[in-house]
Amino acid sequence: MKKGILFTLLCIVTLGLSAQTKSEKAYEQTKELIVSGNYFFEANKALPTTGSSVSLVTNRGYLKLKDEQLTIYLPYFGEMYLGGGYNGGGPIAVTKGKVHDYNIKFNDKKHRLIITFKVKNSSERFDVTMNVDRLGWTSIIVKSMDRSTISYYGKTRVLKTNMVSSK
Known part of the structure; x- marks a missing residue:
């Protein structure tokens, strides 16, 4: 009877350690990806500050850093x-823009990364904040002086x- 209880406790502890190791491994891989400075974000949902969320399944957005x-x-x-009205400014678009004030903060306790940077196109400057979890799921907040804030x-x-070599 005691052997059975000890074996059960040992199994539970081992499973807990194994899951923690997988979580740590996923987080380390995500950290390496972000630190490399070469990654691709594909948006599947837009979250404007006014209104409800918008599915981007048929019109996927992206952010590519290379x-x-x-x-x-x-x-x-x-x-x-x-100038312009609702959706009058078109998409948030930057082609081969130079990134300024690029900063990565590591939250090892929560297995999250927070990336902040600024970038501009010919007419606007954007402040971007990316929150990346250990598996790569990401929320992006884009702020501009000319538009209302939006999240993806x-x-x-x-x-x-x-990936998007033609765009």
């Missing part, structure tokens, strides 16, 4: 402050050569 150059195409659903949700993964 060799310190950022390319962004994120459909925009919100208000423009200077999706997955950050390894950048492959064929």
Whole structure:
């Protein structure tokens, strides 16, 4: 009887350690990906500050960072402050923009990374905050002086050569 109880306790402890190891491993892989500076975020949902969430299944947005150059195409659903009306400004778009003030904060306790940076296109500057969990699920908040704030949700993964090469 005692052997059975000890065996059960040993199994429970071993399973707990194994799960913790998998979680740690996933977090370390995500950290390596972000620190490499070469990754791809694909948005599957937009969350404007006004209104409900918008599925991006048929019009996926993305953010691609490669060799310190950022390319962004994120459909925009919100208000423009200077000129234009609802959705009048088109998507948030940057082509091979230079990233400024790039910063990564590691929250090892919660297995999260917070990335902040600034980037601009020909007419706007964007402040971007990315919250990445241990599995790569990411929420992005994009702020601009010319538009209302908008958030996106999706997955950050390894950048492959064929990802949005035409855009």
